[in-house]
Amino acid sequence: MPGTRRPLVSGNWKMHHNHFEAIQMVQKLAYILNPADHDVVDVSVHPPFTDIRSVQTVIESDEMRLVLGAQHCHFEERGAFTGEVSPGMLAKLNVALVIVGHSERREVFGETDDDVRLKAAAVLANGMTPIFCCGETREEREAGGTDAKVTGQVKAGLAGLSQDQMAGLVIAYEPIWAIGTGLTATPEDAQAACRVVRGVVAEGWGQSTADSVRIQYGGSVKPVNAPDLMMQPDIDGLLVGGASLDPDEFARIVAYHRLIG
Ligand code: PGA
DSSP, X not given: OTTOSOOEEEEEOOSOOOHHHHHHHHHHXXXXXXXXXXXXXXXXXXXXXXXXXXXXXXXXXXXXXXXXXXXXXXSSSSSSOTTOOOHHHHHHTTOOEEEESOHHHHHHSOOOHHHHHHHXXXXXXXXXXXXXXXXXXXXXXXXXXXXXXXXXXXXXXXXXXXXHHHHTOEEEEOOGGGTTTSOOOOHHHHHHHHHHHHXXXXXXXXXXXXXXXXXXXESSOOTTXXXXXXXXXXXXXXXXXXXXXXXXXXXXXXXXXXXXX
């Protein structure tokens, strides 16, 4: 049921911060966030691969309530895949959440729906949760193709998952034209797309599964627009890029709940 899904605010650092900077980032973030934030919102950080071991050590030794995430992985467990990292390697570092199918992976690195489907399944098989990304380009939106694009991505990328696997999933709706551009979808447009996503899940896996899937909005989220986005009934969290690089700004996004009560 709406309202019972626990919000999740995730910081996708992309290719920013070396491991020294990463340690400072999480220490500062943990210092600024207060227990009331953690009581109502799950907060995850998604550093680059080279930082993950350092961030894991800091989170665990200081007993921080931050959730450790990754930005990407391969779907195979091992093999001749130069430069890749397997889901099992991430699971061994207590990574809990892995972003799959981010639009930058799809657009810049040519990941297909099929790659994304294999990755989501591999992440789940390793006991972690995918943050499955979908979203339309500006041209697709202007042509009225938002719903079809998002529906197609969700169906193709999540095909074959069981109800149980789906129920714990996180899906991020990220309109590509809003990522890193300073342009944000209006709360109403973001809500409309997230509702479509939930509808696709309901159609494929049943209404109760759809009611438990957490859906994030991403694309130029800032402290100023976070509360209005989070007030929408089908938006359960935020996937934050640029604004997650500054612990003060990210903590102000997490604190959206103080403004909407
Ligand atoms: P942005 O990135 O917040 O910088 O727009 C969001 C994302 O790519 O996840």
